[in-house]
Amino acid sequence: DGGITQSPKYLFRKEGQNVTLSCEQNLNHDAMYWYRQDPGQGLRLIYYSQIVNDFQKGDIAEGYSVSREKKESFPLTVTSAQKNPTAFYLCASSIEAGSGANVLTFGAGSRLTVL
Amino acid sequence: GQNIDQPTEMTATEGAIVQINCTYQTSGFNGLFWYQQHAGEAPTFLSYNVLDGLEEKGRFSSFLSRSKGYSYLLLKELQMKDSASYLCAVMDSNYQLIWGAGTKLIIKP
Numbered sequence: 001d002g003g004i005t006q007s008p009k010y011l012f013r014k015e016g017q018n019v020t021l022s023c024e025q026n027l028n029h030d031a032m033y034w035y036r037q038d039p040g041q042g043l044r045l046i047y048y049s050q051i052v053n054d055f056q057k058g059d060i061a062e063g064y065s066v067s068r069e070k071k072e073s074f075p076l077t078v079t080s081a082q083k084n085p086t087a088f089y090l091c092a093s094s095i096e097a098g099s100g101a102n103v104l105t106f107g108a109g110s111r112l113t114v115l
Numbered sequence: 116g117q118n119i120d121q122p123t124e125m126t127a128t129e130g131a132i133v134q135i136n137c138t139y140q141t142s143g144f145n146g147l148f149w150y151q152q153h154a155g156e157a158p159t160f161l162s163y164n165v166l167d168g169l170e171e172k173g174r175f176s177s178f179l180s181r182s183k184g185y186s187y188l189l190l191k192e193l194q195m196k197d198s199a200s201y202l203c204a205v206m207d208s209n210y211q212l213i214w215g216a217g218t219k220l221i222i223k224p
Contacts, residue, residue, distance in 0.1 A: 043204075102206065
């Protein structure tokens with residue numbers, strides 16, 4: 001079955017540590033996205049990528065980094081520069097970006113807690 | 116600024132009908148989406164409206180009025196499994212999605 005796999009599902013980090021969240025898709029989608037979800041707020045876009053070896057900052061990119069070396073993979077690194085990293089992180093993909101009926105397929109999410 | 120408003124929480128009874136409203140103010144409009152998200156899980160796509168009117172899909176329907184900046188999601192014959200958060204999102208003129216905070220729907224027997 002095609003889909004998006006995020007790992008780990010739960011992650012604990014000490015302050016000052018970098019952590020990397022994995023996102024893999026086998027849907028042959030060109031576009032991939034990272035969102036952050038906090039209670040009482042809408043999803044906020046961290047980074048997105050429309051094609052391999054290219055990515056763009058979203059609304060809250062500070063303290064995060066990404067890479068897109070393969071079409072299937074879009075890992076997110078939460079660096080020590082992110083002041084409030086405890087959140088639920090969602091990876092998504094779509095056939096392409098920049099079109100109206102751009103339906104997103106989401107992974108199951110990764111919950112990061114900073115101790 | 117851009118803004119999406121939806122009620123924080125709603126309660127309904129199993130077998131009944133519920134309407135979840137969404138109002139928006141965005142820079143341009145390229146469509147409105149509804150997603151369902153069970154607690155701790157991935158959001159899943161429910162509907163997409165770009166033209167005014169009602170789109171029906173089984174027990175779920177979605178309505179759009181672009182002139183009023185308004186949409187609603189109508190859920191009929193409610194089932195316990197419909198207990199979830201419902202997310203409204205609008206695609207603006209730059210094809211960026213603006214998300215509402217979601218409406219938590221609680222279904223009671």
